[in-house]
Amino acid sequence: MDLDFTVEEQEFRDEVRTWLCEHVPTQPRPHGDDPDSRDFDLGWQRAQYDDGWAGISWPAEYGGRGLSTLQQLIWYEEYARADAPWIGACFVGINHGGPTLIARAIDAQKTFHLPRILRGDVVWCQGFSEPEAGSDLANLKTRAVVDGNELIVTGQKIWTSFAHLADYQELLVRSDPESSRHMGLTWVICDMHAPGITVRQIPTLDRGAEFCEVLYEEVRIPISNVVGDIGDGWSVAMSTLTLERGTGFMAEIIHTKQMIEALIDEARHRTAPDGRRPLLADDDYARRLGALKAEITVLRSAAYRAISRNRRTGTPGPEGSMLRLAYGDLLQALTRLAMDVFGHDALAYIDRFRNGGWTGAWLRSFAAGMGGGTFEIQRNIIGERVLGLPRDRS
Amino acid sequence: MDLDFTVEEQEFRDEVRTWLCEHVPTQPRPHGDDPDSRDFDLGWQRAQYDDGWAGISWPAEYGGRGLSTLQQLIWYEEYARADAPWIGACFVGINHGGPTLIARAIDAQKTFHLPRILRGDVVWCQGFSEPEAGSDLANLKTRAVVDGNELIVTGQKIWTSFAHLADYQELLVRSDPESSRHMGLTWVICDMHAPGITVRQIPTLDRGAEFCEVLYEEVRIPISNVVGDIGDGWSVAMSTLTLERGTGFMAEIIHTKQMIEALIDEARHRTAPDGRRPLLADDDYARRLGALKAEITVLRSAAYRAISRNRRTGTPGPEGSMLRLAYGDLLQALTRLAMDVFGHDALAYIDRFRNGGWTGAWLRSFAAGMGGGTFEIQRNIIGERVLGLPRDRS
């Protein structure tokens, strides 16, 4: 039980810190509904690629940096401390699509796509959710019919982040019309510029518009774009989801820890409701801030333990769900408390990527329960898979 | 919309206040596991009876006071303000058994039992719950076999408050062994001194022992003790439960409102954790106390509205469940906050009937979720019956 890093790890930290300090963009990321955000996100990805920092967790044979678990931890800690940009439109390519290709694609698919993702040439998006199949992914209905060496896809996807900026999509379709639930699905790479695709941005309560609805009208996709086998899509998709819950979380935790410190500092310089003293002199505000600082600190410790466990077992355990659950609650509590700290100043909307963008961050936190399964489903997973409580099979 | 009382109602309030002021016992009620508590509770009931205050909501034809809804409200408000004793062992007779007899019994049963209950001659207890049928009352298994003009009862009841002090029990048994769920049950008056009955007190975490387990080994009960028909017990029991949720709640609310005021006063006179100022000068404690005071005040208003609604419609609506739910949460929050206010002094156990008995009250509050259905079931009732959400029929 220790918190020591080796000399090599410390040197690696210095290297990361120096590079980030010199290369992190100084201007804020454009808001999600701004088309410039594509250039910004790809540009930052390209900058990382150019200096060998792209795909830090990807194996070296696929062009990644292939960092060890602890090096990844160090990277993410420094990334957050340097206030490096949100990954934005590159998220799916780097963290979902790419890792799935690595796990399940054939060489030709890997050779074509992986370098493009790493280089920041392309944006990927995810096409899993549908209007009638939100949390219940196995209920999806978008159908694909085999026609010669093509799939003809017709249907609708929703909550597809950055579809309006994307070049490719990891698309999950029902290729066997007779099938139900997890059977008869196929995972395919869809060219977002193909004829028959219509993308509609969905405005969100935080003034974003990165969530999209995607309509497919007889979209033709070469069968060579299928990853895994036709009908084996569920297993391919599940390899994606498992990776989703394992990586990069430490950056978010450290970032949130910095947010609470900034909020405490804000309270030091603001005036209490009585107009007579600093807000932080008000015991109510001080202890609520203290309690949140304690909670995020605890989450950091829990993530350290989960990482330590992963290093020994080699596979991320179900603890990921537990940490995600705690994190979502916390992010909401933190930004909500910020609204209280800012008082009347919180009447003004400020974009979350801009300095002091607490109202934007608060509004964004409403989405915290929706990424990778709602709170409700996370709690089911913990209850059933971690604690072994019985499932209601009805 | 008004909060006015008529001249008659105000005169009635004066009368109640004067009587209570002169007659409320000055010594504290003995603790639940003290055999003297029977004498205390019956003595206080007798005192009310002697001056015409017994059974205030019972119809006059059964010896009750037959007060109007608003007069009842006034009675309960003044009862709480006078710090009059907890009804204790008289609860089931006055609030459950008696009203059920009034609703469903034949004249001979009424004539015998009702005056004894009102006079404080006897203690009644309730025999509904069983070890395998807690919240799920319809699952009860204690069986009754008809043998001539007697029922022979064998089985087990649990959570029977004051069974060790009781003379009679409202007992729910399965009289048809082939039946299931709500069918084939019978509601019968059981003489607690009958041979074959064994009562075992169950120690509780608040050092009480008023909850009992009752074992029935071929207990013979005259069929003339059956209320309603044999096999009709569910309907008889349900008339009891409906009344249970309608009366007397205002006394608890007012009592709780007094507790929070006392706790605020306590905080005024105690020292803050820093040892340098009154605890109430600590904004954290002050606002937590303020929030609780607000919540109990809101509950008072909601109860006023429910009473106003009852007066118009004549029957208590499902709002009772909603208020109970809020009340249970609140009582726990209040006594928990008291533990924080009392700090190290809360290490000492003090019986809840004694002055400053906050630790006893806190421990007792753990039972708040258990009277008349747990929180979970109350929330189901609200979701389904009040809001009309679908029931899971599986």
Add this chain to the structure above:
Amino acid sequence: MDLMTTGEQDEIAGTVASFLANRLPVASGGTTQAVSPFEIDPGVWQECAGLGWLALGLSEEAGGVGYGLAEEIMLFRELGRGVAPGPFLPGVLGAHLAAAAGDFGLASEIASGETRVALGSPIGLASVGDTVTAELSVVHTDGATLVLVCDDTASALVPAGECDIEPIDPVDGFITTGRTRVDAVASVAWADNAKAQIFEHGLVLAAASAAGVAEAAVAVAVGYAGLRVQFGKPIGVNQAIKHWCADMAVRADGAFAQVCYAAVAVRDRLPGAAVEAAIAKYFADEAARLNSEGAVQIHGAMGFTSQATPYRFVYRAHLLARCLASRAGLLDRVIGER
């Protein structure tokens, strides 16, 4: 004692609700007010004023309808349920203040909708009287010629033209909002709070709107939970959703009950009325916040969009919680001297 509404009060609510449903339906699809440069369509505003909405509780001698606070809360509850735009709160309070200050002419100008009033909540220490010195957070700035400044010592109407209000881009993009600092601006009318109790009056009306928001949020959440099917069942069968809705319903019910109690207490100047009003505002603000958040979450990803209505309740709860007095100040008022 009767805390239920009378038939006449229910009728007021019904009239307001059906007007709002027809003329100012709960819009969704945008996060900022898009259609018009005005916070509320001037024609609709005049119709509302013509229906007497700003004059409900004003005495007949001041040109009002002659009802009281109990009827006004029925209006403000519906305005909250309908997340309506428009400077109703400062309008009603401003007319009362003008009447209390003896300026019946100004009272009826405001009540007729001609003169529009913004609401200025002081930030930190302020001085409100025949002149006003304060930093102000101002809502309903659109078209306002007066600003009502109100705290627990006094209330005053000051000319908006002398306030130099800097507009801000508001979270609740359906309500025009700004900020200013005024220094010894002369009041057009003012009254001591002990005399006119505009502050408590305002707390109760704002609380009524917040209670309405809380109620409407439960209603849309319950509606969605009963319809939305996942895993083959409506999501409302799940205890996690059902119990969430139950807690929201209990909270909304309590919020409006306390608004009723406080309205009567302030109207009849009962002892403890100021504390009852503070509790009404505190609890209704909390209920509006928690229920609107709950409605968003129960709607899942759809709740995060501005295509479903829950976000409107989130915005409005956020705004109302910052009008007149906020959580910490209200709770301090509940505890009193310490």
Add this chain to the structure above:
Amino acid sequence: MDLMTTGEQDEIAGTVASFLANRLPVASGGTTQAVSPFEIDPGVWQECAGLGWLALGLSEEAGGVGYGLAEEIMLFRELGRGVAPGPFLPGVLGAHLAAAAGDFGLASEIASGETRVALGSPIGLASVGDTVTAELSVVHTDGATLVLVCDDTASALVPAGECDIEPIDPVDGFITTGRTRVDAVASVAWADNAKAQIFEHGLVLAAASAAGVAEAAVAVAVGYAGLRVQFGKPIGVNQAIKHWCADMAVRADGAFAQVCYAAVAVRDRLPGAAVEAAIAKYFADEAARLNSEGAVQIHGAMGFTSQATPYRFVYRAHLLARCLASRAGLLDRVIGER
């Protein structure tokens, strides 16, 4: 960086757990310690001391085993899980203090179990040094010849015989408890906190016990939820119960993780160690309280009795939250200067 336990640490935990299960099983059936006039059977106490429990982290030169704080938390976590009686906390801290003060003889007397130590937490302002003046809340009074008084300035051992401890009837009836006020009592040994850090050390150990309570409470709740059948199904299938258990598990997991982090930080004197220790105590106390309350509620009426075990966790959480420092003081420490 490795926050998981080592094989050796797991072995310590295993040994402690099986000893406790055999010799000090979690008793139920009473609300106060009934069997013996002692808080812990003197023979069992000597066996524990003989196993080196009080000397785990003590240096070998002071007669100890030579492990550190990371191993001590494994012991205290198990003591929490087993809601064990006995003055382990003041014993371990007292031995460390004696060693830090250079009195190795006293350190090994305490570590051997011969000299028993009670824990005195100052209430309000106190002066701790070569003499002690304070109002003290004292736990583990039974058989103690010394009282460890500990705050964030310094720690001292004072003779129990000069403390005139008045016994109280404790909520946690398994731990002997009292109260006293001492005035300039001379210390037997003492050390400045900057030097010996007995205070942070104590926070971490108490937090480890609280984390153990939180873990054991989840375990019994989950066990019951899986077995107890109502309406034809185990109650654990209901989301209300399942999600409650999930939240409890998340909390317990976090509590022990933070205890590990803080233990390393205090052991290695890392920057920020004092705040990490305060957070560990705050969070573990909360986890113990919430999880023990949850375990009672999930057990339904049975949880309210002293025949099931959940009440033991409620009692112990209540006691631990009052040792050394409590919620408000801990949170103030987390925020620091303000």
